[in-house]
Amino acid sequence: MEVNSPPYTLVFFGATGDLFQSKLLPALFLLHKTSLLHPDTLVFGCGRTNMDDAAFHDFIETTLPRGIAKQDKDIFLSRFSYCRVDPAYKESFIALREKLDAVDYSIPRSRLYYLAVPPTANESLIANLSESGLMEEEDHSQNGFRHILLEKPFGTDLDSAGDMDTFLLKHADEHQYFRIDHYLGKDTVQNIMIMRFANLIFEPIWDSQYIDHIQISVSEKGGIGGRAGYYDKAGAVRDMFQNHLLEILALIAMEKPATFDAESIRRVKLQLFNAIRPFSEEEIGINPVRGQYAGYKNEAGVAPDSRAETFAALRLWIDNPRWKGVPFYLRSGKCLSETVSTVTISFKSLSNSFFENEPPNKLTLRIQPNEGMCLNLRAKHPGPKFCIGDLPLAFCYSDLGDTSSAPNGYARLLLDAMLHDHTLFVHRETIAASWRFFTPILKIWENDPDAYHLHQYEQGSQGPAASDELMAHDGRAWEQIKLDIPIGR
Numbered sequence: 001m002e003v004n005s006p007p008y009t010l011v012f013f014g015a016t017g018d019l020f021q022s023k024l025l026p027a028l029f030l031l032h033k034t035s036l037l038h039p040d041t042l043v044f045g046c047g048r049t050n051m052d053d054a055a056f057h058d059f060i061e062t063t064l065p066r067g068i069a070k071q072d073k074d075i076f077l078s079r080f081s082y083c084r085v086d087p088a089y090k091e092s093f094i095a096l097r098e099k100l101d102a103v104d105y106s107i108p109r110s111r112l113y114y115l116a117v118p119p120t121a122n123e124s125l126i127a128n129l130s131e132s133g134l135m136e137e138e139d140h141s142q143n144g145f146r147h148i149l150l151e152k153p154f155g156t157d158l159d160s161a162g163d164m165d166t167f168l169l170k171h172a173d174e175h176q177y178f179r180i181d182h183y184l185g186k187d188t189v190q191n192i193m194i195m196r197f198a199n200l201i202f203e204p205i206w207d208s209q210y211i212d213h214i215q216i217s218v219s220e221k222g223g224i225g226g227r228a229g230y231y232d233k234a235g236a237v238r239d240m241f242q243n244h245l246l247e248i249l250a251l252i253a254m255e256k257p258a259t260f261d262a263e264s265i266r267r268v269k270l271q272l273f274n275a276i277r278p279f280s281e282e283e284i285g286i287n288p289v290r291g292q293y294a295g296y297k298n299e300a301g302v303a304p305d306s307r308a309e310t311f312a313a314l315r316l317w318i319d320n321p322r323w324k325g326v327p328f329y330l331r332s333g334k335c336l337s338e339t340v341s342t343v344t345i346s347f348k349s350l351s352n353s354f355f356e357n358e359p360p361n362k363l364t365l366r367i368q369p370n371e372g373m374c375l376n377l378r379a380k381h382p383g384p385k386f387c388i389g390d391l392p393l394a395f396c397y398s399d400l401g402d403t404s405s406a407p408n409g410y411a412r413l414l415l416d417a418m419l420h421d422h423t424l425f426v427h428r429e430t431i432a433a434s435w436r437f438f439t440p441i442l443k444i445w446e447n448d449p450d451a452y453h454l455h456q457y458e459q460g461s462q463g464p465a466a467s468d469e470l471m472a473h474d475g476r477a478w479e480q481i482k483l484d485i486p487i488g489r
């Protein structure tokens with residue numbers, strides 16, 4: 001059951017930027033259209049651009065879907081105001097506070113500040129919010145919450161993540177921060193938990209007795225776009241593995257939480273991350289595999305001698321009884337053949353059975369696109385002969401009909417933050433545990449760049465050959481990166 005949000009004043013910093021326009025506005029519109037946004041909720045767009053409310057409304061209108069009735073559009077737009085704010089100037093925040101206090105005077109509203117700004121602006125923004133009294137919470141029962149939503153990067157290694165926490169906690173309490181990993185807003189990522197724990201047929205076989213190995217693959221067809229300034233310093237491990245891939249891994253491999261609240265889930269995720277076996281220094285030359293797509297160094301803004309990896313593949317082990325001896329293979333990269341994210345659970349072969357030479361069962365969770373899942377079973381071929389074939393049992397979310405009113409990832413996250421629910425947000429302790437695993441690898445790569453090979457791969461390929469060799473060494477192979485698995489039409 002969806003729960004409607006209480007009245008809020010939503011304040012978006014970076015309101016003329018790409019994230020606001022491409023993801024946050026559509027999410028707000030979806031929440032508005034489905035009546036999940038309280039009728040008294042107001043939205044302030046803030047940015048350095050000088051603009052009045054009318055110009056801001058014109059800007060918003062360009063992003064709205066076509067064909068909306070004028071009256072509906074006007075109701076939606078009437079929620080929005082604009083306030084010029086320079087994150088670096090405290091005076092801006094005093095003016096903002098006056099505006100917010102004026103609108104919240106008659107109807108008390110909680111406030112949510114969304115930091116859709118470049119990460120370099122975050123610190124001054126948070127410091128100014130706090131020093132202008134905008135983070136001070138009043139009576140929560142009177143809608144007195146003051147929340148900050150912020151996106152990665154949460155540090156660039158273990159130490160800097162720790163420094164960031166110290167900074168954040170100096171300016172507001174932990175419960176006021178909502179750290180976003182937008183993958184957790186995706187229906188298909190949330191479905192991992194439901195699929196595992198709400199179906200009797202999966203949970204009893206979700207361990208090393210029945211599972212041979214698990215693959216998590218997030219591939220993108222696109223390159224780095226105009227983001228060289230950030231990406232060339234980050235690379236694929238910081239950009240994708242430390243956050244999105246490890247969050248997916250957590251949902252796939254964690255123990256069953258005592259309850260489905262934020263605290264219980266955080267506890268089992270943390271246990272899981274702490275059980276990941278660290279890489280040995282000798283191993284790091286072979287596993288993880290790092291790659292860079294051909295032509296990357298010619299991208300605008302990329303250093304001519306860049307060693308940033310645009311692809312990585314690795315095998316990891318989880319040292320706990322459930323996963324003893326089960327390898328997890330993780331892979332992600334840019335400029336690959338398709339944009340596809342999947343998790344594949346490969347079950348063991350039947351032993352001591354008449355059917356022991358049959359290919360084992362496989363469960364594919366399709367995170368995106370063609371969202372859904374597919375269970376490959378062995379079944380009898382129709383006909384007079386006793387022949388066995390592959391039977392894919394596929395389910396596609398689009399089969400459910402119109403899913404356009406289901407909250408998109410950002411809508412879900414905005415709604416949960418308004419409901420003060422941290423379940424789908426990442427916690428500083430799990431972020432630190434993830435950095436604890438990845439930081440030694442990143443340091444070794446950085447301290448001795450020539451010792452660790454950066455494999456080149458063709459654009460549009462499946463990644464470097466070394467990634468296939470990593471699998472072949474274990475007698476396994478990656479699932480092909482392709483769109484046409486049995487899910488979807």
Ligand code: BG6
Nearest residue numbers: 152182183220239240244341368
């Ligand atoms: C972001 C990364 O967090 O996720 C990007 O910084 C990446 O590099 C993006 O392209 C992928 O997100 P999605 O939702 O398009 O799979």
